[in-house]
Amino acid sequence: MASDSDSVHSDSNEEKRLKKPQKKPYAQKYMSSWEKDPLMEKWLARSKINERHFYCEVCNADYTTVGGRSNLLKHRKSSKHVQRATTLRKQPVINNQSFKRERQVSHQIKYSEIRIAAFMVEHNIALNTADHLTKLIKAISPDSEVAKGISCSRTKCTKIVQNVTGYSQFEQIVQCLQTTKFSLLVDESTDVSATKHLALVVRFFNNGRINDVFLALIPTPIVTGQALYDHVIAFFKKHNIPYISNMIGSASDGASNMFGTHHSLSVLLKKDIPHLFLMKCICHSFALCANYACEKLPRVIEDIARDVFNYIQHSYKRLSVLKQFQEFLGLKPHKLLHPSQTRWLSLLQVVKRLLEQYDALILFFTDAVYEDKVLAADMILSRLKEKYVKIYLQFLEYVLPYFTNLNLEMQSEETKIHQLYSRVSTVYKTLLNCFLKSDYVRNTAVEKILFDNPHNFVVIEEVYLGAKVTASISNGSHGLSLEQLSDFRLRCLQFYIEACKQLVKRFNFQDPNLQVFKELGFLDPTQMRSHNSIAPLASKFPNLVHENALNDLDSEWRELKNLEINVPLAPSIDYWETVSKLKLGDGSVKFHHLSDFVRNLHCLPHSSAAVERIFSQIQLNKTKVRNRLEAETLSGILHTKTLIGNDQ
Known part of the structure; x- marks a missing residue:
């Protein structure tokens, strides 16, 4: 019994001992004096949790101060702290002068590589040249730390153009379009590698001026109106550009896929944006007016221009002989020009150059016939000696500037849409005054003039043909027979009528929609x-x-x-x-x-000349030698060119 009672008593004592509350360990408050301890001053800091914690800058963590200074010293010897402290000792100190110098050199190297890429883009240099250019820079600057660090090969140079300079400019444009009203200028063309591209240029207001800026170059194997529309809309949606609310105008040439009546790009855009302002490029329109009008003149005039150029221009010997005749006559040794179908302003320059060098050409082809016995030269010489050829060239020299001067003016990047109505009507009336009665033109509203009614014509002898032609006819130096002179006047009259017909076809003064151009005159x-x-x-x-x-x-x-x-x-x-x-x-x-x-x-467009300039830039970069440039690289080049232009 005694043993049982002793056991119960011991159990009760154990329960009392277990139930007795344990004494909490004392948590030492953080003491600022610890930070001055040589063993802790480099890593110890006050914790932001509370006063009973400390912060270790090496471990980047907070710990309890339980145990006081001894606990801090224990943490200092822990494996985690020792390992991290060893790693940090191997890294350069942030305020170390050598480290600052390394960062500065690194920055200069990156800056130099970007400048190299930008230089090559600005001057249309092949990106493959970067391999050799980098070696050249290192060779001529062996003592430069920056030159030693440059590693801008063709791959890196291409990526800088695509993803640094080009992308930076592209992002800026997209951000502007997301918040700004803009017009879209569109055109498509096939490059030297038979790749068809759709070029997008945007016109918007920024920094106090109007900007025509390249936006994108999209490969388009199919160029139907629907395909072009799908590409444009997909691009806007991909980059979160609210085109329905922000796009106010669109311009392109008059091709059927761009401005057709039924299912063209302009029609499809108009469905999405009912109040979209649409504009056929006036530069294309005026070039077509001149081309159609020139068809009323003898075909031999254009043939002579082509034959003379093809006979002389590609032979060094013939160019040298022509130069001798030019010097003999005291003429400037200008080269002959080729009448291009795709360059709007080439015809006038060809005519001027032929008239300037006419006497030298007569001597040249006379020499070629009698000395070289070349049959082609004999045919050209016989045509040049025809009296009507020169007088037709003089007529073209007078009349073509009406088309080319307006064309040049409307290629401007400045706003010209408020001057369009007045400038076109002025040219139209000037042409009418050449063959219609002056009282009729002066007293009749421009939209009501009947230019093809013979009742309103002046007599054929009074049709104005330019100062040189008038003087030549007046003094009898033209050398034409009466029949030839009558035919010449009649053909020139047909030129005027056709030019006015084509102009009104593209800019119908009776169309109520054209009143908007007249009302825009208040911008002046x-x-x-x-x-x-x-x-x-x-x-x-x-x-x-x-x-x-x-x-x-x-x-x-x-x-x-x-x-x-x-x-x-x-x-x-x-x-x-x-x-x-x-x-x-x-x-x-x-x-x-x-x-x-x-x-x-x-921001409303008056022409699409800005897109034509983009294709000119593409031709400078994507050549027969560099025919593998992809659209992404071309876009980077074009965006970089814009960025360089903005910085200058």
Whole structure:
């Protein structure tokens, strides 16, 4: 019994001992004096958790201060702390001068490699040249740390163009298009490798000026209107560009896949954006007008230009002989030009050069006939000696500048859409005055003139054919028979009629839709007071001006007409930018609605010449030797060119 009682007693003592609360270990508060301890000063810091923790900068972690200083020293000897401290000792100190120097050199190397790539793009140098250029730089700068570190081979150079300079410019453009109104200029062409590309150029307002900027180059094996539309829309959706709300205009040439009546790119875009402004390139249109009109003249004129060029230009011996005759006659040793079908302004330059070198050509081909006995030279000489050939060339020298000068003006990147109606009507009336009665042209509205009615013609002898032709006929030096002279006048009259017919076909003054061009004349500060209200024009652009803002817009316009602003009148965008900076007394913009409306109108396209310039750049880079350049690399090159142009 005694043993049992002793056992119960011992069990109760054990329970009491177990139930007795344990004493919590004392957690030493963090002491700032520890940071001065030589053993801990390089890694110890105060914890942000609380006062009973410390922070180890080596381990990048917080630990408890239980145990006080002894616990900190114990942590210092732990395997984790020792391993990380050893690793950090091998790394350079951030404020070390040698480390700063290494970073500086590294930055200069990267900068130099980008500059090399940009230089090659700017000067249309093959990217393969980068292999040799890098070695050359190292060879001529053996003591330069930067030159030693450059490793910009053709692969790296290509990637810099694609993913650094090109992509940087592309991102900037996309960001602008996501928030800015823009117009789209489109064209497609086949390059030297028989690859067909669709080029996209955007026209938008940025940094106080209008920009025509290359956007994308898309390979398009199929160029139907639907295929082009699918490519354009897919591109916009891929890059999150809200084209339905932000695209206000589109321009291209008059090809059926671009501007056809039924299922072209313009028709499909118009379905998505009902108020989209569409513009056939006026430069293409005027070039076609001149080409169709020239068909009314004898074909021999164009044949002579081609035959003379083909006979002389590709032979060094013949060029040398021609140069001797040029020097004998005191003429400048200019080369002959080729009449190209794809270059809008080539015909006038060919005509001028032929007239300039006409006497030298007569001597050259006379020598070729009698000395070399060449049959082709005999045929060309006989044509050059025909009196009507020179007088036809003189007529073309007079009349073609009406087309080429307007063409040149409309190729400008400045806003010209507000001048389009007045410039086309001026050229149209000038041509009409050459063969219609002056009173009829002066007293009849331009849209009502009947240019093909013989009742309105002047007599055939009074048809104006240019100063040189008139003087030649007046003094009798033309050498034509009466029959030849009558035929010459009749053909020139047919030229005028056909030119006017083609012009009206492409710019029909009777079309109510063309009134928008007339109303856009208010953008010219010199013409603004002739417009009483811009509400009719604004109503045609509901995507630019909300109906509720029409009153505010027109009120601002009427107030501006009575405000004198001393600003240079050309270009007009400078005037309107000055207007946009005028403030009210409370600091708000005085002409807010008007400024936004005008900026967007300046983005409307008047031609697609900017896209043609893109294809010219492609031809400079993708040649017979460099015929494997892909669209991605070409896009990078074109974007880099834009970036370089912006920085200059």
